[in-house]
Amino acid sequence: MKILPSVDVALVGFGWTGAIMAQELTDAGLGVVALERGGWRDTSTDFAVTFAQDELRYMWRRALFEEPARQTLTFRNNVTQTALPMRNLGSFLPGTGVGGAGVHWNGQNWRFLPSDFVARSHNTERYGPLPDDMTVQDWGVTYDDLESHFDKFEYLCGVSGKAGNIKGQIQDGGNPFEGWRSREFPNPPLDMALAPTLFETAARETGHKPFPCPAANLSRPYTNPLGVQLAPCTFCGFCEKFGCGNFSKSTPQTTILPVLMRKKNFELRTQCEVLRVEHNAVARRATGVVYVDAQGEEYLQPAEMVILCAYALQNPRLMLLSGIGTPYDPRTGEGVVGKNYAYQITSNVNVFYDDKVMNPFVGAGALGVGIDEYNGDNFNHSGLGFIGGGYLACWQTHGRPIEYHPTPEDAPKWGAKWKQAVAKNYNSTATISTHGAVMSHRNNYLDLDPTYRDVYGRPLLRMTFDFTDNEYKMSEYLTARATEIAKAMKGREIKVNGRKGPYNIVPYQTTHNTGGAIMGSDPKSSAVNRYLQSWDLHNLFVMGACAFPQNPGYNPTGTVAALAYHSAEAIRTQYIKNPGFLVQA
Amino acid sequence: MSSSKLNRRQILSAGVLVGSSVAFDTAPAASITGKVPWHAGDANKPPIAEPGPRQYLTDAEAAFIDAATARFIPNDELGPGAVEAGVTTFIDLQLAGPYGKGASWYMEGPWPKGEPSQGYQSRLSPADMYRTTIKAIDAYAAKEFGGQNFAALTGEQQDKILEGLDKGDITLEGADGKAFMTMFWQNTLEGFFADPIYGGNRDMAGWKLIGFLGARYDYRPYINKHNVKIDLPPVSLKGNPSWTPA
Numbered sequence: 167m168k169i170l171p172s173v174d175v176a177l178v179g180f181g182w183t184g185a186i187m188a189q190e191l192t193d194a195g196l197g198v199v200a201l202e203r204g205g206w207r208d209t210s211t212d213f214a215v216t217f218a219q220d221e222l223r224y225m226w227r228r229a230l231f232e233e234p235a236r237q238t239l240t241f242r243n244n245v246t247q248t249a250l251p252m253r254n255l256g257s258f259l260p261g262t263g264v265g266g267a268g269v270h271w272n273g274q275n276w277r278f279l280p281s282d283f284v285a286r287s288h289n290t291e292r293y294g295p296l297p298d299d300m301t302v303q304d305w306g307v308t309y310d311d312l313e314s315h316f317d318k319f320e321y322l323c324g325v326s327g328k329a330g331n332i333k334g335q336i337q338d339g340g341n342p343f344e345g346w347r348s349r350e351f352p353n354p355p356l357d358m359a360l361a362p363t364l365f366e367t368a369a370r371e372t373g374h375k376p377f378p379c380p381a382a383n384l385s386r387p388y389t390n391p392l393g394v395q396l397a398p399c400t401f402c403g404f405c406e407k408f409g410c411g412n413f414s415k416s417t418p419q420t421t422i423l424p425v426l427m428r429k430k431n432f433e434l435r436t437q438c439e440v441l442r443v444e445h446n447a448v449a450r451r452a453t454g455v456v457y458v459d460a461q462g463e464e465y466l467q468p469a470e471m472v473i474l475c476a477y478a479l480q481n482p483r484l485m486l487l488s489g490i491g492t493p494y495d496p497r498t499g500e501g502v503v504g505k506n507y508a509y510q511i512t513s514n515v516n517v518f519y520d521d522k523v524m525n526p527f528v529g530a531g532a533l534g535v536g537i538d539e540y541n542g543d544n545f546n547h548s549g550l551g552f553i554g555g556g557y558l559a560c561w562q563t564h565g566r567p568i569e570y571h572p573t574p575e576d577a578p579k580w581g582a583k584w585k586q587a588v589a590k591n592y593n594s595t596a597t598i599s600t601h602g603a604v605m606s607h608r609n610n611y612l613d614l615d616p617t618y619r620d621v622y623g624r625p626l627l628r629m630t631f632d633f634t635d636n637e638y639k640m641s642e643y644l645t646a647r648a649t650e651i652a653k654a655m656k657g658r659e660i661k662v663n664g665r666k667g668p669y670n671i672v673p674y675q676t677t678h679n680t681g682g683a684i685m686g687s688d689p690k691s692s693a694v695n696r697y698l699q700s701w702d703l704h705n706l707f708v709m710g711a712c713a714f715p716q717n718p719g720y721n722p723t724g725t726v727a728a729l730a731y732h733s734a735e736a737i738r739t740q741y742i743k744n745p746g747f748l749v750q751a
Numbered sequence: 752m753s754s755s756k757l758n759r760r761q762i763l764s765a766g767v768l769v770g771s772s773v774a775f776d777t778a779p780a781a782s783i784t785g786k787v788p789w790h791a792g793d794a795n796k797p798p799i800a801e802p803g804p805r806q807y808l809t810d811a812e813a814a815f816i817d818a819a820t821a822r823f824i825p826n827d828e829l830g831p832g833a834v835e836a837g838v839t840t841f842i843d844l845q846l847a848g849p850y851g852k853g854a855s856w857y858m859e860g861p862w863p864k865g866e867p868s869q870g871y872q873s874r875l876s877p878a879d880m881y882r883t884t885i886k887a888i889d890a891y892a893a894k895e896f897g898g899q900n901f902a903a904l905t906g907e908q909q910d911k912i913l914e915g916l917d918k919g920d921i922t923l924e925g926a927d928g929k930a931f932m933t934m935f936w937q938n939t940l941e942g943f944f945a946d947p948i949y950g951g952n953r954d955m956a957g958w959k960l961i962g963f964l965g966a967r968y969d970y971r972p973y974i975n976k977h978n979v980k981i982d983l984p985p986v987s988l989k990g991n992p993s994w995t996p997a
Contacts, residue, residue, distance in 0.1 A: 206783065211793045217988055219966040222945035223797055226937075227850060234857035243868055250865045250872055253857045360977040402968040411968060424787060433784040460781065523980050527963055528970040567944040567963050579917070580823040580936065581910070585960070589829055592961035593980070618859060670868040 167464040176469035178440045179476035181266020183709035183730045185418035190734035203439040204263025213409030221566040232260040237620035239627040249628045258677040260477045265418045272406035272531030273382030276720035279542040280309035280345045299608040303715040306687035306696040309345045315731035323416030324388035327351040327380035341377045343538040353385045361596035362535035365560030368654035374537040381532030382416035392425045403564040405531030443488040452706040471705045478711040482682030483627040502693040506606035506681035508717040511637045513645045514599045517657035527565030534561035541719045552639040556602035556719030600644035603719040612682045680714040695749040697736040800950035806847030818902040831956040841942030841951030851878035887926035947987045958985040
């Protein structure tokens with residue numbers, strides 16, 4: 167193993183959080199090296215509009231995603247089953263390569279609700295004690311702590327939207343349930359396709375307050391605070407699961423990298439997979455990382471600080487592989503690493519029309535109208551038997567036909583009648599989606615698999631997860647509300663696609679995996695503190711949705727980025743001057 | 752393990768680069784610093800399938816796929832079916848390539864059957880899955896229907912077998928009919944609706960059936976035209992024939 171000269175900061179993974187931390191910490195004068203397992207990717211070379219619109223290659227042959235052949239995870243619904251490897255991708259699509267999943271996200275950029283960050287204390291106060299096995303926790307950080315960081319990311323991205331609450335003043339046309347904002351969105355909402363406007367009308371008629379969903383798809387030309395220019399979205403319908411060819415979706419490539427890559431105190435090493443974090447338990451410090459390059463050569467990269475910026479599932483795995491923190495044990499409820507893995511629960515309702523032309527392929531990843539009446543604690547849960555919720559939205563993201571060819575209830579799975587149904591309904595269907603929270607539960611967790619290994623011989627991560635009563639009841643409630651609005655949309659017929667049976671790792675649902683290295687205010691119940699700093703090693707910070715103690719009913723990226731900026735600020739203003747634990751246990 | 756002899760606190764507060772790896776000879780080849788590593792002319796383009804002999808499927812296998820996909824998506828008054836759209840060619844090329852080998856899949860054992868919620872757990876790659884299962888389906892057809900293979904049966908008999916396999920009502924000797932049907936139906940959809948560069952969706956027949964406009968990338972003129980059918984022909988990644996007349 168070669169030992170390299172020490173650096174100030176080693177970043178593990180180079181997606182959204184890697185790019186944010188690199189930009190912030192190089193600005194503070196530190197030397198930063200990012201280690202990315204995948205390759206370099208940029209818009210003109212890798213997502214050019216002469217070939218980016220290729221459904222087979224990118225969605226179904228998974229060109230931009232993590233390759234299970236190199237590493238995957240094993241999965242089981244509960245501890246009585248034997249976990250088996252996820253042999254090909256399905257339910258979620260982790261990224262790899264420069265930009266990470268930030269390249270292929272939709273751009274649905276939300277802020278969690280103020281009450282989401284204090285989920286245990288808030289719900290307990292309002293509804294009484296939570297069920298014993300519901301391991302929901304407060305985050306140790308509040309919405310007010312994060313507001314300026316949400317704002318910073320939205321302006322970096324040039325998010326298109328309409329504010330619903332500016333400094334406590336409710337704004338017409340925005341989401342009246344959202345937490346306060348210091349100012350309006352940097353860009354106005356996207357122009358809207360037909361289907362979301364039909365939802366908007368029906369939602370208003372049924373007493374809701376619809377609003378254009380916040381989109382990191384640009385509604386006009388924009389120059390961000392770093393001086394990087396983005397172009398207006400062209401609604402090509404190849405957005406989520408694809409790289410954007412138009413510089414119109416906010417990604418690390420289109421917002422940060424043109425500035426960061428030119429800095430002399432930043433270095434990116436691609437095709438470098440970090441195998442483990444080295445640490446000194448006595449000094450309570452990480453000492454560096456061991457990685458392997460494309461040639462199979464191993465290196466030790468000593469570093470004054472190590473920041474884990476890999477995907478939410480890989481960060482806790484690296485901690486487990488490195489022996490950092492106490493692994494979570496569901497039998498005792500003790501230990502923290504791997505604790506509170508959560509996901510989201512989705513459902514949808516199709517509305518089929520005879521007299522409408524939807525042009526579903528005129529879409530963008532975050533083009534849609536939503537309502538937030540049934541999210542978080544925006545409604546009274548008394549007597550409902552669950553906490554949490556989710557937004558309802560009518561998106562028009564794409565009409566890519568291998569994935570999208572909706573058929574009504576009575577259509578067969580294939581054959582002439584199927585063909586007729588597909589031809590009839592492809593261009594005249596709208597869909598309302600529900601995007602439900604998943605509360606953490608004692609028996610849903612991550613650990614290392616005893617049997618299966620990755621290409622480097624390391625144990626795979628083992629996921630033990632199923633939806634619980636809380637999720638089924640909540641999803642049923644959300645689906646019923648979506649059904650009411652679907653009926654008010656006055657189509658020919660509707661079809662309700664509810665969530666039934668155990669969680670299944672095969673059909674795509676959402677790439678919103680959370681937990682495993684959760685944040686909190688007590689080292690006994692959390693792996694990192696409010697600044698995402700390890701309770702065990704003061705110079706180790708762990709980014710990403712693995713920090714979420716449970717998973718609220720919104721897409722995670724806005725909060726992932728806000729937490730990264732919050733952490734970066736603490737490093738810049740406190741840690742660099744006085745390295746040590748920023749919160750005393 | 753730090754090579755630094757300085758006090759860490761000083762280093763960090765001074766913002767000094769500690770052993771910055773910029774341009775050190777120990778840095779690995781894939782190091783990028785001080786620039787955006789973009790090269791004129793580089794483009795990560797997809798390969799385009801050219802007409803030619805079959806790459807993987809045997810005659811019997813191709814006959815099975817022709818027969819079964821004609822039941823899935825028949826040729827009728829609405830337009831070409833799967834066979835006419837080249838789905839068999841598409842599947843042949845896919846099975847001959849990285850997909851057929853399961854190149855990006857995790858294929859390590861052991862291989863217990865598992866629960867439906869755990870997904871595909873066969874040790875067979877897709878190419879092997881087709882080979883093994885088609886043989887087993889033809890054997891089943893011969894046993895049930897007087898010695899004839901699947902392709903020689905009537906449409907009704909074929910439907911009965913396909914539905915029985917898909918529902919798990921028919922079990923095959925030495926093959927997982929249900930897992931195969933999931934893969935086969937997905938590949939049929941791909942062959943019918945993927946860009947024609949992959950050998951299927953011939954003449955963009957799948958796209959014309961539904962009105963999908965293909966690999967276009969700018970719909971700004973249409974976003975605000977609600978309830979209006981967009982009067983444009985579909986475009987493949989090959990380009991539009993009218994742009995490059997023969």
